Amino acid sequence: MDMLADLVFYLFAAVLLMAALGVVTVRNPVHSVLLLVLAFFSSSALFVLLGAEFLAAILVMVYMGAVAMLFLFVVMMLDIDFDLLRRGARDHLPVGIAVGGLVLFELVVLVAGVRLDPSHAHPGAGLAHSNVSEIGRVLYSTYIYPFEISSIILLVALVGAVVLTARKRSDQKRQSICEQVARTRDQAVELKKVASGQGA
């Protein structure tokens, strides 16, 4: 059983490394993001192997669900000549099938092999509580100080994002609600008498 767990670990680790390498070497940014998703997924599988289901779930939800999708949107808004890329679509097909097949394969292995060997090197194996409550316990007691610092870092990130993006620009048109509300019917509507047959 031990060997099987090791085998699964090396499989996911190898996929993770290859995917990460692909992120920076692949030409097409969309492929790059998809490979990033694969990398996230493989690392979450490694967490499952370690018995850290909570971290694995967080990784899937936050990174694959939110961050990678955000990246994908940003990449798709970039000015890329997709025609040029599409021309080689048939060449890329094997890569796409390979990536999709790998994710599918990993999913199957994961579902089938989660309980490969519960006693194998699980740091949390002997604990009475679940993963989540253990992490919560440590986070809010021993590591409360770094936890608070992280909250200030997030605040700085928030302030920074607002400072760097929200600014008044002269070439920007803004909605003025006061002006809109204060507008009377006379300012807004103009009646024109149009003689019949003269319209259009």
Next chain:
Amino acid sequence: MSVLMPDVNLSLLLPEIVIAVVAMAMLLMAAWAGDQGNRSMVAVVAVSAVILAGGMTLLKGGTAAAVTTFSGLFVSDRLSSFLKILMCVATVLPLLLSWDYLKRHRLDEGEYFVLTLCALLGGMVIASSGDFIVLYLGIELMSLSVYVLAAYRRDDPASNEAGLKYFILGSMASGLMLYGISLIYGTTGSTLFSHVHHALAEGHGVGPALHAGVILVLAGLSFKIAAAPFHMWAPDVYQGAPVSVTAFMASMPKIAGFAAFYRVLIDAFAPLHHQWGPVLQLIAIVSMVVGALAAIAQSDLKRMLAYSSVGHVGYALVGFVAGTPLGYQSVLVYLSIYLFMSAGAFAVILVLDHAGIGEKIDDYRGLAQKKPSLAFLMALFMFSMAGIPPLAGFIGKLQVFMAAVQADLISLAIVGVLTSAVGAFYYLRIVKLIYFDAATDELTAPIAGMSRLVLLVAAVVVLVWGVFPSSLIHWAESSLKI
């Protein structure tokens, strides 16, 4: 379910709490005041908060033996107090001397001061860290705030470029350091400095993985203090960022980076001195050489000061390489002196920016005919940076080289002396431009009150510590006594 609470002694964190609470309150104040509100109010609150936090640290003084709280994650001792006071000074001086600059360029929004305070908070967290996680978070808090500050002039492409460059390269350095930390955790089994120290002293986990981890952490930290060969970002960022931010960047984050070196090298890696000593020696030598040679070719004063700061970092690192009590103490002395020299030089740049003089070195031609007092002060700071007695810069270099000689690092000391002789060239070139070249235009703008105050303080400190350095040396010595 019983939860084991760690020992929490919040009174040790009082200065940090003051800074954090005031920063958050200032966010609300700035939003409340709006665009038309009284902007200088926020600035006054920011400066007083930093002075308050520094004063509290000074009064508390710290105990000789380290006092820890939060199960060892937070460490308070005389060394951390010394570094925190330096950081508070390094925050207040740039804030005061950029008072008018910020107003003139409409940069004095509340957020500017909030970010400055958050950067200071990050620095204080670093100085008191007792664990790699806390150290990393402190570095991130400080860096993130400074990235945004560097890009603060949104309409200026150079400022945007500076912020982006700093951010991307800084994230890369943080990634390297995190990887190093994970290797150290993997081999020693703990992220606590004291546990790592204990494990290393007993020879646990010493091997290639640990050595790689130590080197990665050193590389990440060297990036943060802009030591060569991790200095590539410094000239562009110094040049592109607003001058007020450059003045801040040249002092506070540097001191915080050295605080990280103190914590990591002494508290965690001390048993491995024979391993990181040669690595740091290489970094110190390259920094001193790059700082001396690359600065000669610069035509922009801010770029030149960036390279000069690379050189200063190299000199200060010599103290760490020595690894003796005298060496550690000489770094503290060097940093204290550098802080005032740098504040003084940037004060002159900011005052002249008000008078419409650019940041090119050629713009300083004949300054002595236009503004004799300002020219004298600039010459004073340049002489001090070049390390000419009887100014404070000489004392800093003397201390560092004495430590190197005492630790049998004669060749390192010789390289240091040679590079400072080469480096003196470009400092003296500025003095020559100021005094012996003819002025091209008239200059009439007055010197603002706040800048005058900072200039006066910096000049007095540089002179007094140059002639009577014993008080500073004694203070640094007592901070390191265990």
